[in-house]
Amino acid sequence: MSELWWGIIAVSFGCYLLKLAGLAVPEHILEHPFTVRAAALIPVGLLAALVAVQTFSTGTQLVLDARLAGLAMAAFLLWRNVSFLPMLIAAAATTALVRLFW
Amino acid sequence: MSESTDRQVKADSLGVGLGVGLYGISFGALATTGGLSVAQACALSLLAFTGASQFAFLGVIVAGGTATAGALTAVLLGARNTFYAISLAPILRVRGLRRFTTAHLVIDESTAMALTRPTVHQSKLGFYWTGLSIFIIWNLMTFVGAVAGNAIGDPKAIGLDAAVAAAFLGLLWPRLDTATTRWLAFIAGAVALGLVPVTPAGAPIIVGGLLAVAIGLVIGKSAAQVGDE
Numbered sequence: 001m002s003e004l005w006w007g008i009i010a011v012s013f014g015c016y017l018l019k020l021a022g023l024a025v026p027e028h029i030l031e032h033p034f035t036v037r038a039a040a041l042i043p044v045g046l047l048a049a050l051v052a053v054q055t056f057s058t059g060t061q062l063v064l065d066a067r068l069a070g071l072a073m074a075a076f077l078l079w080r081n082v083s084f085l086p087m088l089i090a091a092a093a094t095t096a097l098v099r100l101f102w
Numbered sequence: 103m104s105e106s107t108d109r110q111v112k113a114d115s116l117g118v119g120l121g122v123g124l125y126g127i128s129f130g131a132l133a134t135t136g137g138l139s140v141a142q143a144c145a146l147s148l149l150a151f152t153g154a155s156q157f158a159f160l161g162v163i164v165a166g167g168t169a170t171a172g173a174l175t176a177v178l179l180g181a182r183n184t185f186y187a188i189s190l191a192p193i194l195r196v197r198g199l200r201r202f203t204t205a206h207l208v209i210d211e212s213t214a215m216a217l218t219r220p221t222v223h224q225s226k227l228g229f230y231w232t233g234l235s236i237f238i239i240w241n242l243m244t245f246v247g248a249v250a251g252n253a254i255g256d257p258k259a260i261g262l263d264a265a266v267a268a269a270f271l272g273l274l275w276p277r278l279d280t281a282t283t284r285w286l287a288f289i290a291g292a293v294a295l296g297l298v299p300v301t302p303a304g305a306p307i308i309v310g311g312l313l314a315v316a317i318g319l320v321i322g323k324s325a326a327q328v329g330d331e
Contacts, residue, residue: 007169008142011159012149014177019152020205022187023196031188034319039185041318043154044283045290045311046179047274050161052291053307054267057298059166070264071271078275085125091268095261 066102070095111224115215115231122153122211123239129156130247132266135257136164140248147244151237152209154273155179158307161266167304175307186213193217193225207233282318290314 022030055071056062070091077087106114126147133143138160146156155176162172187208193216196204207229216229257263278284294310301309 003169004138004142004163007159007163007173008145008149010169010173011146011155011176011180014173015150015152015155015180015183016206018177018180019183019187019208020202022184022208023191023194023201023205027188027191030184036185037322038315038319039182041283041286041315042178042311043182044274044277044287045314045318046158046175046307047154047270047277047311048287048290048314049294049307049310050158050175050270051267051274052294052310053165053298054161054263054270056295057165057306059303060299060301062295062298066261067264067267070261071267074264074268074271078272083121084269084272085128087272088125088128088265088268092261092265095264096259097261099259099261 066095066098069098106220106224108224108227111219111227112231115228116235118211118215118232119235119239123236124243125153126240126243127247127250128265128269129153129160129240130244130249131251131254132157132164132247132262132269133160133244134248134251135254135262136160136266138163138248140245140252143248143251144241144245147241150176150180151206151240152180152183153240154210157266157269157273161270162304162307164263164266165303165307167302167307171302171304171308175304175311178308178311182210183208186210189213190216190229193222194229207237209233209236211236282321286314286318289317 051071055067056064073094074087074091077090082090129147130143133146134140146159150156150159158179159172159176162175163169187205190208190213194204212229212233215232216225219225219228254260254262274287278287290310290313292310293313294306297306297309
């Protein structure tokens with residue numbers, strides 16, 4: 001089996017066990033202020049890093065290209081409370097148009 | 103809210119289920135244009151079933167990272183579901199086999215639709231109707247998107263690489279509600295970019311992300327106060 005499949009199995013098991021742990025493990029073991037705060041911060045850190053890497057890099061190189069225009073469009077639409085799917089489509093279209101005309 | 107009937111709770115839940123489930127189409131399309139097979143995209147939606155983690159795994163793979171780095175990022179993101187489950191446990195009170203099936207439905211939206219209800223009965227309704235409707239629609243739409251994605255020749259020509267970044271921004275956006283989280287997000291992004299040229303793909307995301315978490319924990323109490331502003 002390919003490395004990708006093993007990764008998918010690991011993600012599936014890991015994510016499921018994390019959900020199950022919350023229902024099965026006694027509350028006081030997990031609900032420490034430190035762990036609660038860490039759990040709230042992890043999505044902020046990882047998602048922000050993912051946004052940056054996905055926008056400004058290709059492989060191991062930093063690049064500035066049409067993706068930035070798409071991200072700016074996404075940020076504007078999120079600020080205007082546009083919902084997820086139209087926002088994604090507008091971001092993709094913006095980048096595609098910039099690539100077409102530059 | 104206390105006036106809402108069971109029917110309204112079900113209708114609200116189905117509305118959220120439809121809205122959220124639909125963007126399974128974007129996950130499916132981005133997965134196959136990013137190099138996953140249709141089966142792999144569908145397996146992730148069926149078995150992992152937690153959107154942010156699925157997008158994160160995909161993002162690391164698309165950026166050229168290893169499956170291990172992708173899995174690590176995805177599982178770290180999934181840790182928040184543990185705390186959702188802790189909040190839900192006293193409401194749902196599930197035992198035995200039921201616990202194993204219920205656990206799978208613990209995600210951002212099912213939790214939100216359960217915890218905002220005035221009674222235990224309506225919380226359960228909100229949780230199961232939201233969770234099940236998202237599960238069904240998310241998986242169907244993943245398949246549709248994955249098949250459609252396979253038909254797209256050059257994903258960059260239609261800007262799909264920017265859509266991946268936009269998806270992460272969309273998931274991050276509601277969490278940027280305090281000055282502290284905005285600063286930590288900026289630090290995470292800046293550190294990750296600084297590491298891009300000098301570390302293997304995938305590593306900048308984990309290191310940048312976790313460094314921001316560590317800073318957030320160290321400034322601890324003062325940050326909590328700023329966060330309450």
